[in-house]
Amino acid sequence: MSPALVLEVQTICKEDELVESHKYHKGVKHLCERGLTKVPRKYILPALERPLLSKKDGATNLKLPIIDLAQLQGPDRIHALESLSKACEEYGFFQLINHGIASESVLEMIQAARKFFELPFEERSKYMSKDQSAPVRYGTSFNQNKDRVFCWRDFIKLNCHPLSDVLPFWPSSPAELRQAVVNYSKGTKSLYLMLAKAILESLGLVETEKNIDENDSCDLLKEFEDGSQLIVANCYPSCPEPDLTLGMPPHSDYGFLTLLLPDEEVKGLQIQHEGRWVTVEPIPNSFVVNVGDHLEIFSNGKYRSVLHRVLVNPSKSRISIASLHSLPFNSMIRPSPKLVNDANPRRYKDTDFATFIQYMASHEHKNKNFLESRRLSQLGDA
Numbered sequence: 001m002s003p004a005l006v007l008e009v010q011t012i013c014k015e016d017e018l019v020e021s022h023k024y025h026k027g028v029k030h031l032c033e034r035g036l037t038k039v040p041r042k043y044i045l046p047a048l049e050r051p052l053l054s055k056k057d058g059a060t061n062l063k064l065p066i067i068d069l070a071q072l073q074g075p076d077r078i079h080a081l082e083s084l085s086k087a088c089e090e091y092g093f094f095q096l097i098n099h100g101i102a103s104e105s106v107l108e109m110i111q112a113a114r115k116f117f118e119l120p121f122e123e124r125s126k127y128m129s130k131d132q133s134a135p136v137r138y139g140t141s142f143n144q145n146k147d148r149v150f151c152w153r154d155f156i157k158l159n160c161h162p163l164s165d166v167l168p169f170w171p172s173s174p175a176e177l178r179q180a181v182v183n184y185s186k187g188t189k190s191l192y193l194m195l196a197k198a199i200l201e202s203l204g205l206v207e208t209e210k211n212i213d214e215n216d217s218c219d220l221l222k223e224f225e226d227g228s229q230l231i232v233a234n235c236y237p238s239c240p241e242p243d244l245t246l247g248m249p250p251h252s253d254y255g256f257l258t259l260l261l262p263d264e265e266v267k268g269l270q271i272q273h274e275g276r277w278v279t280v281e282p283i284p285n286s287f288v289v290n291v292g293d294h295l296e297i298f299s300n301g302k303y304r305s306v307l308h309r310v311l312v313n314p315s316k317s318r319i320s321i322a323s324l325h326s327l328p329f330n331s332m333i334r335p336s337p338k339l340v341n342d343a344n345p346r347r348y349k350d351t352d353f354a355t356f357i358q359y360m361a362s363h364e365h366k367n368k369n370f371l372e373s374r375r376l377s378q379l380g381d382a
């Protein structure tokens with residue numbers, strides 16, 4: 001081939017890619033609305049990364065350990081703390097029951113998210129942004145600027161901290177969305193603070209009998225209160241060939257804790273447990289809570305931020321709402337000095353949000369690769 005022809009072919013391929021990527025950046029919902037009978041190439045995973053839906057892999061259901069918030073806040077706290085500790089060590093996940101958030105607030109949040117995804121594409125697309133710290137961001141896949149294979153998810157991410165600064169930027173349609181997110185984010189934040197304090201206690205870092213106000217000398221609890229919160233509504237449209245793709249690839253969550261409201265009717269969340277992918281069975285009126293990378297680092301590896309992924313299915317679309325809680329944007333996360341000693345040396349480097357954002361901008365997020373990049377390879381190597 002002549003050099004001119006090679007150049008021409010390369011240019012055409014590049015243009016094809018551009019057209020393709022532009023098309024896919026509009027999201028899965030947009031593609032599905034135009035009618036699809038096959039999964040486009042952009043979403044087809046390499047054979048080894050596909051879910052094995054017809055085999056054992058897709059069929060194994062798991063009941064997560066249950067933590068009862070009423071027990072945790074009552075006279076039997078010690079036992080609930082033991083269960084919490086065991087769940088965070090062995091599963092990195094638990095199911096929270098008796099959480100105390102009004103069911104109306106939960107329903108309003110789900111309804112508002114559902115209505116948002118039903119808006120015409122032109123309305124949704126107003127909130128598309130590449131800025132990771134934007135008060136609101138509508139997008140698709142996992143990290144659409146880096147993913148080579150896209151996943152079958154659209155999302156809206158609402159930054160919730162501080163509420164008064166971000167609220168004016170949130171979508172004004174559907175009309176009930178803002179109030180629903182305000183109520184829901186306040187409820188989940190106070191739940192998170194209760195859980196974070198319980199986790200500190202379970203790690204032996206805060207005394208059991210004190211409550212948050214009495215502990216105001218404890219900087220860490222203050223940092224939790226000032227921490228960032230992101231509400232993410234995920235929409236996974238039904239998929240004509242669910243064995244070729246995933247709604248979310250295997251990943252761990254970056255922050256301290258995630259409070260997830262899975263779709264009660266449509267299963268899809270899988271976690272890696274004892275070397276296998278297992279499907280989480282949703283329990284009505286409960287949250288699925290998981291340990292994030294911050295907590296794994298902070299606990300010096302005692303609690304584990306576990307890989308999870310999302311399956312899609314051929315007949316039903318699925319909605320989930322994740323409330324992601326991290327320490328404040330400028331905080332440095334490091335293993336708690338009280339959890340580091342000769343027998344249990346420091347396992348992770350100090351890390352902050354900026355490092356994470358830089359990492360995400362320059363790497364394809366795969367499995368736990370960010371956390372692995374923070375792991376100390378040799379003792380004493382900070």
Ligand SMILES: O=C(O)CCC(=O)C(=O)O
Pocket residue numbers: 232234248253260262268269308310319320322
């Ligand atoms: O949709 C789900 O069940 C999981 C969502 C999730 O893992 C996330 O938002 O980080």
Ligand SMILES: [Fe+2]
Pocket residue numbers: 251252253308
């Ligand atoms: Fe997640």
